[in-house]
Amino acid sequence: MMIxxxxxxxxxxxxxxxxxxxxxxxxNPLFMLVxxxxxxxxxxxRAGGGDYIxxxxxxxxxxxxxxxxxxxxxxxIWDRQxxxxxxxxxxxxxxxxxxxxxxxxxxxxxxxxxxxxxLITLFIGFNPVSYFAILPALLIMLLTASLFAGLGTxxxxxxxxxxxxxxxxxxxxxxxxxxxxxxxxLDDLPGFIKVISYINxxxxxxxxxRYVLIGxxxxxxxxxxxxxLTLSFATVSVGSYLFTKIEVK
Amino acid sequence: MQxxxxxxxxxxxxxxxxxxxxxxxxxxxxxxxxxxIFAFLGPNGAGKSTTIKMxxxxxxxTTGEMSVNGFNPVSEQYDTRxxxxxxxxxxxxxxxLTALENMNLHGVLYGIKSDLREKRMKELLSIVELWDRKxxxxxNFSGGMKRRLEIARGLLHHxxxxxxxxPTLGLDPQTRNKIWxxxxxxxxxxxxxxxxxTHYMEEAARVAQKIAVIDKGKIISxxxxxxLQSQTSTTSLEDAFLKLTGYDIREEQASSIxxxxxxxxx
Numbered sequence: 001m002m003i004x005x006x007x008x009x010x011x012x013x014x015x016x017x018x019x020x021x022x023x024x025x026x027x028n029p030l031f032m033l034v035x036x037x038x039x040x041x042x043x044x045x046r047a048g049g050g051d052y053i054x055x056x057x058x059x060x061x062x063x064x065x066x067x068x069x070x071x072x073x074x075x076x077i078w079d080r081q082x083x084x085x086x087x088x089x090x091x092x093x094x095x096x097x098x099x100x101x102x103x104x105x106x107x108x109x110x111x112x113x114x115x116x117x118x119l120i121t122l123f124i125g126f127n128p129v130s131y132f133a134i135l136p137a138l139l140i141m142l143l144t145a146s147l148f149a150g151l152g153t154x155x156x157x158x159x160x161x162x163x164x165x166x167x168x169x170x171x172x173x174x175x176x177x178x179x180x181x182x183x184x185x186l187d188d189l190p191g192f193i194k195v196i197s198y199i200n201x202x203x204x205x206x207x208x209x210r211y212v213l214i215g216x217x218x219x220x221x222x223x224x225x226x227x228x229l230t231l232s233f234a235t236v237s238v239g240s241y242l243f244t245k246i247e248v249k
Numbered sequence: 250m251q252x253x254x255x256x257x258x259x260x261x262x263x264x265x266x267x268x269x270x271x272x273x274x275x276x277x278x279x280x281x282x283x284x285x286i287f288a289f290l291g292p293n294g295a296g297k298s299t300t301i302k303m304x305x306x307x308x309x310x311t312t313g314e315m316s317v318n319g320f321n322p323v324s325e326q327y328d329t330r331x332x333x334x335x336x337x338x339x340x341x342x343x344x345x346l347t348a349l350e351n352m353n354l355h356g357v358l359y360g361i362k363s364d365l366r367e368k369r370m371k372e373l374l375s376i377v378e379l380w381d382r383k384x385x386x387x388x389n390f391s392g393g394m395k396r397r398l399e400i401a402r403g404l405l406h407h408x409x410x411x412x413x414x415x416p417t418l419g420l421d422p423q424t425r426n427k428i429w430x431x432x433x434x435x436x437x438x439x440x441x442x443x444x445x446x447t448h449y450m451e452e453a454a455r456v457a458q459k460i461a462v463i464d465k466g467k468i469i470s471x472x473x474x475x476x477l478q479s480q481t482s483t484t485s486l487e488d489a490f491l492k493l494t495g496y497d498i499r500e501e502q503a504s505s506i507x508x509x510x511x512x513x514x515x
Contacts, residue, residue: 002357002360003357003358006353006354006357006358007354010343010346010350010354013345013346013350014343014345014346017345018345082340082341082342082343082344083337083339083340083341083342084341084342084343085341086307086337086341087341087342087355087358088358089306089307090305090306090307090330090333090335091330091355091358091359092326092327092328092330092331092358092359092360093358247308248302248307248308
């Protein structure tokens with residue numbers, strides 16, 4: 001347990017000390033929120049969709065979880081390049097402990113970022129059903145964050161250096177964000193987009209979070225939460241398993 | 250089980266590692282006595298680092314047997330890992346953490362109780378003259394300071410064997426001397442076995458009690474400095490080394506790493 005804890009705290013320390021990264025990763029979603037929120041707000045309302053900022057906020061929080069989660073997982077590549085991974089690999093501890101500590105650390109950072117976004121949005125017009133909704137929201141956020149931290153780890157075990165990162169960004173992270181219902185409702189979409197969004201794990205995170213925060217959702221929470229739980233368990237397990245199989249250069 | 254092996258703390262029999270068709274280490278045999286300072290020499294790409302990686306449980310051999318402090322690095326990883334400390338060829342510190350945080354993380358990974366950890370951290374950081382800088386971030390350290398920190402860290406759990414893969418590479422003579430002074434002291438005081446590689450022949454000649462020369466994956470000579478010199482009828486280790494391994498310039502190390510990378514992708 002001590003092993004998991006020390007690697008968890010290591011992730012947090014690294015994050016807190018890197019101010020510029022922290023600010024950059026907050027600026028992006030806020031910029032999205034303001035640009036889309038206020039830009040498309042009037043049209044959304046006229047079309048009968050209701051308050052767009054309210055609709056959009058859970059989507060933007062999920063975006064933060066997606067980006068930060070995957071990024072903290074992919075950071076594993078840096079650990080490998082800077083050699084730190086070797087130090088943990090020759091230590092008398094199981095690799096499962098190492099990667100669970102790491103992944104939990106990454107997920108914690110992502111949730112913290114998501115929570116910051118949530119707090120900021122309260123000042124620019126976001127109206128949750130109740131302030132107590134933040135508690136179940138935190139739980140959903142933790143699941144989503146773990147899902148993507150696990151996915152990031154799995155990707156990192158397959159990449160040799162950070163050059164592949166652009167591919168991941170363009171062909172995985174961005175499509176997952178845009179086709180998740182974070183920005184628009186899934187209800188009346190053309191068939192093929194609907195199919196893609198239904199197989200997109202991000203969709204269930206956004207939908208569950210939207211349900212607990214503003215009471216709207218496409219799926220029943222009885223469907224989205226179990227799916228989310230299963231998926232995050234799956235990515236964390238697969239990511240950790242792949243991590244235990246890494247061969248050192 | 251350690252007793253019947255008596256004084257041999259590392260034993261290697263017919264050890265082989267292949268990466269695809271490439272044979273990095275080819276049926277090597279050697280042993281290191283407890284408390285010995287053992288130099289493992291060879292040109293670039295000879296198989297030095299690959300051998301160290303096998304001994305330290307990082308990669309598994311293709312065939313052959315190893316014993317490290319009486320344990321099998323393949324089947325008894327946990328006990329093997331507790332037995333040794335290591336300074337890798339490339340730095341393996343977390344640059345975003347302070348010197349003390351790096352030490353502490355190591356101590357926790359090796360399960361050292363916190364009061365003992367505190368005591369040893371102070372002791373070791375003082376010896377390598379980094380106690381004053383303990384709260385500085387490692388990213389602000391020079392190459393020599395990082396190396397000293399890695400040495401202190403590698404000793405925190407009082408290993409029986411200390412592996413050093415080119416510990417003095419890129420360091421100035423002052424730092425090199427200091428590092429070796431310290432390692433020799435440790436070797437005498439704690440009976441720690443030292444297993445190191447280097448490209449500095451005069452360094453190996455000065456500190457090693459036994460020297461093995463490896464080339465193209467095979468051990469081509471093993472013995473004391475005098476034995477190596479008389480075997481090759483030379484008067485310095487550098488000449489002996491060149492006579493044994495030839496004068497051709499070797500492929501860069503990178504190519505062997507590239508090969509491993511390719512293997513890993515499959």
